[in-house]
Amino acid sequence: MTGTVRQRYVVPRRRRRESGFTIVELLIAAMVLMLVTGAFLEFIGPALGTFQAQPEVADVQQRLRVSSDVLAKDLMMAGAGMYTGTSSGSLHNYFAPVVPYRVGDRSNDARAGVFFRPDAISVIYVPPTPAQATIRPLDNGQKLARNASELLVTSEPNCPPDRSSARCGFTENMRVLLFTPGGAFDVVTISGVQDAALRLQYAGDLSVEYPTGSPIAEVATHTYYLKSEPASSTFQLMHYDGHLTDLPVVDNVVALLFEYWGTAAPPMLLPNKPLTDTVGPWTTYGPRPPAIGQAAPPATAWPDGENCVFSVVGGLHVPRLPSLGADSSQVQLSTGMLTDGPWCPDALADEPYDADLLRVRRIRVRLRVQVASAALRGPAGALFMRGGTSTSAERYIPDQEIRFDITPRNMNAAR
Secondary structure: OOOOOOOOOOOOOOOOOOOOOOHHHHHHHHHHHHHHHHHHHHHHHHHHHHHHHHHHHHHHHHHHHHHHHHHHHHHHHOOOOOOOOOOOOOHHHOOOOEEOOOOOOOOOOHHHOOOOOOOEEEEEEOOOOOOEEEEEOOOOOOEEOOOOOEEEEEOOOOOOOOHHHOOOOOOOOOEEEEEOOOOOEEEEEEEEEEOOOOEEEEEOOOOOOEEOOOEEEEOEEEEEEEEEEHHHOEEEEEEEOOOOOEEEEEEOEEEEEEEEEEEOOOOOEOOOOOOOOOOOOOEOOOOOOOOOOOOOOOOOOOOOOOOOOEEEEOOEEEEOOOOOOOOOOEEEEOOOOOOOOOEEOOOOOOOOEEHHHHHEEEEEEEEEEOOOOHHHOOOOOOOOOOOOOOOOHHHOOOOEEEEEEEOOHHHOOOO
């Protein structure tokens, strides 16, 4: 049997053609991707701007808080006087412890004839200290001469009894206050102390001759003012200690304003309080006038028996300052009221001050702070005192402002 061999042919399958996306598909995919990305960016854009701005917002708030705390601390203490001896009590019983201008050894506004600045304030007070005593001249005379370079201190009951503290707390480089019941005062720096003689050496001249027994005490002086230099973009709250230190406290403070409220009642002599009494106070506020017919010690340009807050009419002391309303009320003291006199101790003094400053009982402070970066500030206007470069509202950080009132407790003890 003849066999046949059958051959099997396998027909290969046709290979599937391999190809990429068409241009239309790519365009559609790109369009979808752009839409999704745009939507995503539109969603996170404001959140990202807010996230970047939050640290700057916190910084603005912190600078506003520091500024207000620093000012409030010293304004609250304004007028605190000696708490031992015959001259204890608030300083506004002797002179004005708050003035609306810069005072001190350098760039003293009063010496330049400037008696009001809305963006500056100076306060003075006696801090808690054992350095409180009275003075006597080195030669045991009746008065301490204006050009005297040394003085002696009479120990008071508050001075520690041990020999190491015989200086009654006074130390070198301490700032001290000398004043009289008649309203004269000086702030000088102690340059040396000798324990054995209780001798103080001070730098600077005195404005008047001080009678024996005039008070002397450690003192704190503070001047706050606004430094505004647009050319260099410098806006700072500054602090001056009245002597050497004049430094910035907070940057980017673009507005600082002080307003003053005072008692409407004029000063009055206290009933049953002879002017010859050696222990004050003698008036509701303000310096003690000399007795009728007597000159003021130290001498002033006022007639006998008178001073900057009291005149003599019909043989009696009457207030020189007018009543501004109900006796129990407080009124705002305008710029004109604080710069028109009468002047204390008198108009010829080295650093006179307006007698109406003795009325001050409340201080209103307005502070405005801006963000440091100009890229986060918009155009100048209601939101920005100093314009910036930002064009996006999402990145705006408006200026922040605070207003607060301070009633110095030592000048309101009777209220």
